[in-house]
Amino acid sequence: MYLYETHLHTAPLSACARAGVRESLEYYKEAGYAGVFLSDHFIDGNVNRAIRELPYDERIRIFFGVAEEAEAIGAELGISVFSAFEMSYKGTDFLVYGIDKAWCLAHPDMDKMKKSELLRLLCEDGALVIHAHPFREAQYIDHIRLFPRLVHGTEIFNACRTDFENELAAQYCKNYGLIPFSGSDNHVAGGLKRFGGMATEMPLRDVREFIDAVRSGAAKPFVRDENGIRLL
Numbered sequence: 001m002y003l004y005e006t007h008l009h010t011a012p013l014s015a016c017a018r019a020g021v022r023e024s025l026e027y028y029k030e031a032g033y034a035g036v037f038l039s040d041h042f043i044d045g046n047v048n049r050a051i052r053e054l055p056y057d058e059r060i061r062i063f064f065g066v067a068e069e070a071e072a073i074g075a076e077l078g079i080s081v082f083s084a085f086e087m088s089y090k091g092t093d094f095l096v097y098g099i100d101k102a103w104c105l106a107h108p109d110m111d112k113m114k115k116s117e118l119l120r121l122l123c124e125d126g127a128l129v130i131h132a133h134p135f136r137e138a139q140y141i142d143h144i145r146l147f148p149r150l151v152h153g154t155e156i157f158n159a160c161r162t163d164f165e166n167e168l169a170a171q172y173c174k175n176y177g178l179i180p181f182s183g184s185d186n187h188v189a190g191g192l193k194r195f196g197g198m199a200t201e202m203p204l205r206d207v208r209e210f211i212d213a214v215r216s217g218a219a220k221p222f223v224r225d226e227n228g229i230r231l232l
């Protein structure tokens with residue numbers, strides 16, 4: 001079984017992350033993972049404050065530049081690194097896989113689009129869209145929003161959310177026939193008590209293979225904690 005972290009934030013690109021790219025990759029290599037998806041907060045979310053006022057193109061180049069550097073570090077350490085991002089809409093978050101820098105540069109209107117329209121466009125253009133922690137409650141979130149017809153799947157396990165929130169997410173996922181997904185929402189490298197992720201039977205060569213494995217059910221959500229690894 002090959003383990004992949006699907007939900008990972010790094011400093012300084014994600015303003016709330018406490019661990020950098022190298023520290024995070026070293027941790028996952030040590031823990032025996034085959035790879036990670038960097039899913040830093042996108043330019044519509046809690047991205048590094050220093051880049052928020054820059055022109056769109058520059059923000060996109062800086063954002064994807066981090067993943068490009070991370071891929072080189074991953075090659076050095078012997079762990080696969082793939083790029084993704086976590087889009088944000090008033091506290092409702094979506095993990096997006098399979099959208100690259102070229103796509104973003106060709107769609108400078110994406111951060112002005114209505115989120116439901118953007119989700120539709122991303123799906124049409126081959127992205128895998130996962131609702132992250134759909135039942136998260138927090139002081140800054142006014143209300144819970146669901147987009148059951150505009151996402152492929154949802155996290156049914158997020159290592160940083162409560163069991164209550166994850167159980168509601170699992171029920172939501174089942175009721176709508178969505179793809180069950182798992183991730184850590186890691187902002188601290190090895191500093192978590194438990195981890196989520198997706199496991200595959202074959203190592204992934206690229207993001208497209210990941211999307212196919214998730215959509216076919218070949219990639220399975222897992223939890224890793226002090227009791228070991230358990231498929232969900």
Ligand SMILES: [Zn+2]
Nearest residue numbers: 009014016046
């Ligand atoms: Zn964060």
Ligand SMILES: [Zn+2]
Nearest residue numbers: 007009086185
């Ligand atoms: Zn996150």
